[in-house]
Amino acid sequence: MERFxxxxxxxxxxxxxxxxxxxxxxxxxxxxNSWGGFTSMLPLLIAPLADSYWDRYSTVLASSFFYVLGLVxxxxxxxATARSPGNKPSSAxxxxxxxxxSVGLGGYNPSLQAFAxxxxxxxxxxxxxxxxxxxxxxKKSQYFQWNYFGVCSGSLLGITVLSYVQDTIGWVIGxxxxxxxxxISIAFFCxxxxxxxxxxxxxxxxxxxxxMVKAIKAAATKLMGSSIxxxxxxxxxxxxxxxxxxxxxxxxxxxxxxxxxxQKFYVLKNAKVVLRLLPIWITLLMFAVxxxxxxxxxxxxxxxxxxxIGRFKIPPATLQSAITLSIILLMPLYNKMLIPIVRIFTxxxxxxxxxxxxxxxxxxxxxxxxxxxxxxxxxxxxxxGEVGKPGPGRGPNNASISIFWLLPQYIILGISDVFxxxxxxxxxxxEVPLRMRTMGFALYTSVFGVGGFLSALMISIIEAxxxxxxxxxxxxxEARLDKYYWLLALGSALSLLLYIALCKLYRSxxxxxxxxxT
Numbered sequence: 475m476e477r478f479x480x481x482x483x484x485x486x487x488x489x490x491x492x493x494x495x496x497x498x499x500x501x502x503x504x505x506x507n508s509w510g511g512f513t514s515m516l517p518l519l520i521a522p523l524a525d526s527y528w529d530r531y532s533t534v535l536a537s538s539f540f541y542v543l544g545l546v547x548x549x550x551x552x553x554a555t556a557r558s559p560g561n562k563p564s565s566a567x568x569x570x571x572x573x574x575x576s577v578g579l580g581g582y583n584p585s586l587q588a589f590a591x592x593x594x595x596x597x598x599x600x601x602x603x604x605x606x607x608x609x610x611x612x613k614k615s616q617y618f619q620w621n622y623f624g625v626c627s628g629s630l631l632g633i634t635v636l637s638y639v640q641d642t643i644g645w646v647i648g649x650x651x652x653x654x655x656x657x658i659s660i661a662f663f664c665x666x667x668x669x670x671x672x673x674x675x676x677x678x679x680x681x682x683x684x685x686m687v688k689a690i691k692a693a694a695t696k697l698m699g700s701s702i703x704x705x706x707x708x709x710x711x712x713x714x715x716x717x718x719x720x721x722x723x724x725x726x727x728x729x730x731x732x733x734x735x736x737q738k739f740y741v742l743k744n745a746k747v748v749l750r751l752l753p754i755w756i757t758l759l760m761f762a763v764x765x766x767x768x769x770x771x772x773x774x775x776x777x778x779x780x781x782x783i784g785r786f787k788i789p790p791a792t793l794q795s796a797i798t799l800s801i802i803l804l805m806p807l808y809n810k811m812l813i814p815i816v817r818i819f820t821x822x823x824x825x826x827x828x829x830x831x832x833x834x835x836x837x838x839x840x841x842x843x844x845x846x847x848x849x850x851x852x853x854x855x856x857x858x859g860e861v862g863k864p865g866p867g868r869g870p871n872n873a874s875i876s877i878f879w880l881l882p883q884y885i886i887l888g889i890s891d892v893f894x895x896x897x898x899x900x901x902x903x904x905e906v907p908l909r910m911r912t913m914g915f916a917l918y919t920s921v922f923g924v925g926g927f928l929s930a931l932m933i934s935i936i937e938a939x940x941x942x943x944x945x946x947x948x949x950x951x952e953a954r955l956d957k958y959y960w961l962l963a964l965g966s967a968l969s970l971l972l973y974i975a976l977c978k979l980y981r982s983x984x985x986x987x988x989x990x991x992t
Contacts, residue, residue, distance in 0.1 A: 477628035482636030511926025516580025517916035541578025762925020800888025835894025
C-alpha cells in the first residue's frame with residue numbers, strides 16, 4: 475500500500491511540475507531527482523537512531539505520521555491551484571511538502587523492512603558456523619524476492635490507476651487518494667501488533683556511532699605506533715599460552731567493555747565490514763542514475779509521442795508500469811525456471827551469487843540506455859521530417875511515432891531491477907553486522923539517494939556546457955536526449971568494468987567468519 479502511495483505521487487510528479495506549476499523541463503527533472511535523492515539519503519541519518527535508541531515498530535508509526543502530513547500538504551497545493559489557477563502556491567511550500575514525505579519515508583522503509591525480517595526465524599544466524607556447518611538455507615533470500623514482488627504490485631497499481639486519475643480527473647483527487655490509502659495502511663499495520671515479534675538485542679551494545687569512533691581511534695593508534703606491553707611474572711605463562719593458541723581469530727573483532735555499565739560491544743570488525751562495502755556502493759551509483767530516468771525524461775519523451783488509442787489517451791507515466799509488470803512476471807520464473815537452468819552450468823546452489831546477480835542487472839541497464847538512445851534518435855528524425863504537418867494526436871511538439879516504441883527500454887530496465895535491486899537488498903543486508911540490519915537497508919536506499927543527486931548534478935553540468943543548444947530544451951524536437959542516454963550508457967559501462975574488478979578482490983563477511991574458525 476505504501477508503494478501504491480509513493481509511486482502514485484512520484485511517477486507523475488514531473489508532469490505536475492511542468493503542466494501545473496509551469497516549471498521548465500530541466501528544472502522539473504532536477505527537482506524530482508533531488509527529491510528522490512534526499513528521500514533515499516535520509517535513512518542513513520535515521521537508521522542509526524532506530525538501531526541505537528528507538529524500536530522499529532515505534533519508528534514505523536512515527537515516520538508514518540510525517541508521511542501523511544506531507545501528503546496532506548501536497549494535496550493542499552493541488553487544491554489551491556484548482557481554486558485559483560493564476561494564484562499558484564510558492565515553490566518553497568511545495569518543496570517542504572515533499573520534504574515531509576521524505577522524512578516519513580526515511581524512517582519508514584528501512585525500519586519496516588528490518589521489522590519484517592525480525593518476524594522470520596533467525597536463531598541460526600546468531601550462532602557461529604564453519605564451512606561444513608551451514609544448516610538449512612534460511613528464508614531471507616526468498617523474503618527479499620517476494621517482498622520486492624509485493625512492492626512492485628503496489629507500484630503497478632499506483633502508476634497505472636493514479637496516473638490516469640491525475641491526467642483525466644484532476645490532481646486534487648489524484649493526490650487525495652494516496653493520502654487516504656496511507657492512512658488505511660497505518661491502521662492495517664497497527665492491527666497486527668499483538669502477533670508481531672518485537673525483537674530487541676539487549677546483550678549487545680546498540681550504538682553504531684560509538685564503536686565506529688572507537689574503531690577509528692584504534693586504527694589511528696595502531697598506525698602511529700605499536701608498543702608491546704610485557705606481561706608480569708604471574709601472568710606470563712597464561713599470556714604466552716593465549717598468544718600460541720588464541721581463543722578467537724585476531725581479525726574477527728575487538729571487544730571492549732563499557733566501564734559504566736559493564737556492557738560489551740564489538741568495535742573494529744563492524745566498522746571494517748561497513749567500510750569494505752564502500753567501493754561496491756560507489757560502482758552502483760550509475761545504475762541508480764539510470765534508475766531515475768523513467769520518472770523524468772522517459773515520461774517527457776512519452777508526452778510528445780502519439781499516445782492515442784481511439785478516443786483513449788494514454789498517460790505517459792503509465793508506461794512505467796511496464797517496469798513493474800516485467801518484475802511481477804519474471805520474479806516467479808526466476809526461481810522456478812531460470813535458476814535451475816543456470817545451476818546446471820555454474821554448479822552453484824543459488825545458480826548465481828549475489829555479486830553476479832547485481833552485475834547482470836547492471837549490464838541490462840546499459841542495454842536499456844542504448845535502446846533508449848536509438849529510439850530517441852529515430853523519434854527526432856521523424857519529428858523533424860513532419861514539422862508543420864497536421865495529424866491526429868499531433869501538436870506542434872508531437873511526432874507521429876507511437877509511444878509504444880518506448881516499451882523495450884522500460885521492459886529491459888524492469889528485468890535489470892529483478893537482478894540488481896533484489897541483489898542489492900540481499901547484499902547490504904547480509905554484509906552488515908547483525909546489530910546494524912536497519913543500517914544495511916539504509917545503505918541500500920542511499921545508493922539511489924546519491925544517484926538522484928548525481929543525476930541532478932549531471933543535468934546542471936550538461937545544461938551549462940550546452941547552453942547554446944541545450945540537450946534538455948523545453949521543445950523536445952530541439953532537445954538531444956539521445957546524446958544524454960549515450961553518455962549514461964558509457965558511464966555505466968565504465969562502472970560495470972570497475973565493479974567486475976572489485977568483485978574479484980572482494981571477500982564477503984561469511985568468508986571472513988569462515989576463516990576465523992579454520
